[in-house]
Amino acid sequence: MSNELVPLSDPGLPEHIHRKADVDVKAAKRAERQVGILFLLSVIGTLLFIYAYLGIDEDAFVFVPVLGSTNAHQLFLGLGLAMALFFIGMAAVHWAKTLMPDHEVIDYRKEQRSKDEDRDDFVSTVKDRAGEAGLGRRPFIKRTMLLSLGLVGISPVLLLGDLGPLPGNDQKETNWKSGTRLVTDPGDRPIRPSDLEVGGVAQVQPELPAGKVRHLDDIAKDSVLLIRIRPEEFNLDAERLSWTYEGIIAFSKICSHMGCAVALYEQTTKHLLCPCHQSTFDVTRAAKVIFGPSARPLPQLAVTVDSQGYLVAKQPFNEPVGPSFWGRNK
Amino acid sequence: MSARERVAGQVANYVDERTGSAKWLKKTLTKVFPDHWSFMLGEIVLYSFVILLLSGTFLTFWYDPSMREVEYEGSYQPLSGLKMSAAYASSLHISFDVRGGLLMRQIHHWAALIFMAAMVAHLMRVFFTGAFRKPREFNWIIGVGLLTLGIVEGFLGYSLPDDLLSGTGIRIAEAIIQAIPVVGSYLSFFIFGGAFPGEMFIQRIYVVHILLLPGIFLALITVHLMLVWYQKHTQYPGPGRTEKNVVGYPLMPTYMAKAGGFFFIVFGVTAFLGAVASINPIWIYGPYNPGQIGAGSQPDWYMGWLDGLVRMAPPLEAYIFGYTLSLNILIPGLIIPGIIFTGMALYPFIESWITGDKREHHLLDRPRNAPNRTALGAMSITFMLVTLINGGNDLLATHFDLSINQIMWFSRIGVIVLPPLAFVITKRICLSLQRADRELVLHGRETGRLVMLPHGEFIEVHEPLTPEKAYLLTQHEQLPALEANLSNEYGVKNPKVIRSKIRSRLSRSQAEQIAKPTANDVKELEGGHH
Incomplete structure (x- = not known):
């Protein structure tokens, strides 16, 4: 550039620049009054608080525009x-x-x-003192010290062993075993196929052994989520089809992505949606992932009926339920 | 001497004879703080932390950190007789049967939201003005640490009521832990004391939430403030302000009154929010049950970006020698946040490496005068906003009648395309603002007054800037770009030639500026004026 x-x-x-209150006695007086009034507003706030605590019934409700019907006790x-604090600040x-x-x-x-001399001083002090400690001259002490300090940390870590x-x-x-009955949740009642209409959904749990x-x-x-559709709507291979019973198909309700409950079932599209991260599963195709971050279908539970006509699990889940983990496929 | 002065003198004498603090106190009470509204953002963080300690202590008097199953017998009828954890029951008890309990719960939760929001705003102020530069890198790193811990602390806090929504959040956190390669399952079982949800985690996160993390916060905040104190606060540029001085108001009485008063204002506003704005109505969600869920599950806002990233992740899972690697969880849940926070912590060092500037800086930058930094900030904010939008995709879909697919695909593409776009646009805006500053200094302010000259020409009268304003617009440094160091003076090739070239390339981009007017420019123009 040519310019210097x-x-x-x-x-x-x-x-x-002087403020009004600095030069005008009247303005200063006015400011003083304003500060005083602000402090007094805070006092009114505290009085309101005391009144609300002692005088307003805990079950009293008031109607406040915008807020609607609000608990008067908490509100006041x-x-x-808020008044008591805010106006102290304003004042x-x-x-x-x-x-x-x-x-x-x-x-x-x-x-x-x-300063340079202070820095030099510091360095020489450290060197002197370290020399006096004699670590450099006594390697045996140095090594055993490092060894012991290195190992002593093991104890507290080991103590955490009983965390889980x-x-x-x-x-x-x-708890799903071969022949485990499906029971309603809530209610714990065994279910017959006829209890679930076509288009219906039910949440079920395995019947637990007595006393558990x-x-x-x-x-x-x-x-587990139990869903019933018309059998001809299934688009399954022979094995998976054999895991259904008269249009009743069962999936783990625990999302294969991060373990939320896959609770939203859309009847018209036959899609299951997890409200946490929107993984969407197609019920007719064995809960194949059709949208969202989940990488795996929901595990399917094979169902059939027992001799008394109640729905039971044919076999345990053939894969772990819930989110993935390192040793999942081992 | 009045009686009051005599007593004060005796007290001061008593203390000083035992601590020798008179000199230090005198220096402290006259300490100068520069004034600017943006310096209050950090104050808000500090004050909401104090509010959190106070309101949180109140809540601990009734809260029962236990997952023991109890039957609810409190005064909230809809949940009467329901089985739930003692933690949830005691949270309901605080909300309905302790006078002022709900207010305190809401103040605590609002203060937490404000704490995080103010921390983010404070971070942006420090970033965009270059306040993190030498000698303040330590404080920047402490700040990044506080932000990270703040997210964890907030998450643990809203998990304590053990309601259906918070339990779902814990479930997701557990899935992230479980996804960690090799040790994930072990970590999860150790943290939860067995399979999820177990019966331990509430009491464990309680101790972390009320003792461990607040202790670390106290320590870090103390160091943070001591460094601000010791290094003296940065100041905005302006006439009379230099790298060697600090211009402002003394601690006593002006700053004490302002800062002390501001604490009460922040507390008052938080209390007002706690009074009128319902937050986290846990009685509506019901007790946690892993087999149930509420629609529209949302974390607190500072976790929204993380949830948004997880939601937009492609469904990838890799299998190595039969072991499962949950990329769809690891990438959005751990790897990207790790990169973001590490990059943020290292930024002061990266910038000083690029500019080669190793000097102390106490005068703040106007964001436009550091176009690359400002553009980078805008880029990061854009990234966060896209992820945050996707974190609320279900709510956006229902409120604006959109499909989740549309929002998801907008986010997946937007998160890659929009941040660089924001970078380019912001940088152009910064350079344009620099150009406008230059015009203003050289030609003065347009007055909007048109004058017809005798020969019929119309001109607009420009009013010259005040020297103060002109100085403000030209006081900044414009560092030249670093040249690539290809070989030394003897012609020996630099062994780190690639590094040097990268640095020179970045440095050239960093140094892209509109030349600021010099004294000569102004003089020349003045000479040419009528």
Whole structure:
């Protein structure tokens, strides 16, 4: 560039402009009054809070436009508290802005870097002291110290061992065995095919052996969705078709993506949708993934009826239910 | 001497004789802080943290961190007699049977949302103004750490009520943990004390939420503020402000009153939100049951981008020697967030490597004067917004009558196409603003007043800028690009020639500027004027 690169000069701090309250006694008095009023508004807020706490019934409701019918107790507690706090803040800020000094002050910085002699001093001190400790001259101490410090961390880590059991086969097993009855959830009643109409959906759980209580852990793996459509609508291979019974097909309700409950069934399209991440499964094609992030179909449970005509599982799930994990296919 | 002064003097004497603090206190009370509205963003973070500590402590007096099954007997009739965890029952108890309990719960939740929002806004302020540059890199890294922990802390917090929505969130978190190659299943079983959901996780995340993470927060925030204190606050450029000084108001009394007052304002606004704006109505969701779910499940806003990424991931799963690698979870859930947060933490070092600038900076940049940085920021925000939009795709679909497929495909394409586009557009805007600044300095402000000259020509009268304004628009540095260092002075080839070329290329892009007017430019023009 041809120009000499001289920047524009710094005109320095602009001249201080006095506020009204600085020069006019009346304005200052007015500002003082305003600050006082703001503090008093806070006092009113606290009084409102106390009144709401003691005087308003906890079950009282009031109608407030926009909010609708609202619990008066909570509302006025909150409004009182908000007022009490907010106006203290407003008062302090107004006070600072109108009456406290507003002269800009200049302070000077120093570079973060220490002076050279201080840095040299530091280095020589560290070297001297380290030399006095004699680590360099006593390699045996150094090595054994490092060894012991390295190993001592093992103990606390080991202590965490009882945080949980090892997974073992737990992720791959459910309570579904050959011949396990399907029972309604909620209700725990066994189901006959005739209980489910075409187009119907039901959530079922495996019937547990007498005395065993159903925990959330069980539900997290056992939940099954029972869907009935017209048999001719199935588009399945022979094996999967044999896992259905008179148009009744059963899938694990635990999403194969991240384990949410796949709860949305669209009757007209026969699609199952997981509300968490919108993985969509086609019921007629053995829950094939047709949309969304899930990489696998929902596991299908083979169903049939037992001698008393109740729906039962033909066999356990042939694959782990729920989200994927490292050893899933082992 | 009045009686009050005598007492104050005695107290001060008593303390100083035991701590020798008079000199330090005097220096502290007269410490100068520059003033700007954007410096309040960090304050909001600090104040909402205090609000979180206060309201959170109140909630712990009644909350029962246990997954023991109980029968609900509280005053909320629709759930009467239902089996649920003690955690959920006690959350309902706080909401319905403790006076002010619901208010405190809502203040706590609102404060958490504000905490995160203010943290993000503060981060943007620091980023776009270049406040992270030397000597403040440590504080930038601490900030990134606080943001990351804030997300975790918030997530654990809204999981504590153990309602259906939060349980679903935990379920998803468990799936992410389980997807980690090799150790995922073990980690999950150790964290949950067995198979999901088990009976342990509420009490475990409770301890992390109320003790471990707040402790780390306190430590990090303390260091963060001590560094701000010690290094003195940055300031915006302007007349009289240099790299060597700090212009502002003294701590006592002006700043004390303003900052102290602002704490009460933030608390007051949070309390107002807690009073009128219902948030996380857990009684509507019901107790957690892994076999059930509510439609429109949404995390809190600061998790939305993560959920959006997971939703838009393609259905990929790889199998290596029979082992399963859940790419559809790992990429959006761990790898991309890991890259984003690592990149963010390293950014100060990357920028100083590109510019070769190793000096201290205390004057902030106007964003337009750092076009590449500003464009990069706009690019990141665009990325986050697209993912956030997709995180709410189900709600957008129902509210705006769109199909989820449309939103999903918009997001999948948009997340790749829109950020670079935002980069290019933002950079052009920055350069245009620089051009406008140059025009303004050289030719003054357009007054809109038209004057007819004697020979019939019309001109618009331009009013010259004040020296203060002209200085503000030209005070910034314009660093030249770094040349690639191909060989040394003896003609020996640089062994790191590729690195050097990459750096030079980036540096050229970084140095792309509209030349600012110099004193000479202005003088020449003034000479030429009538």
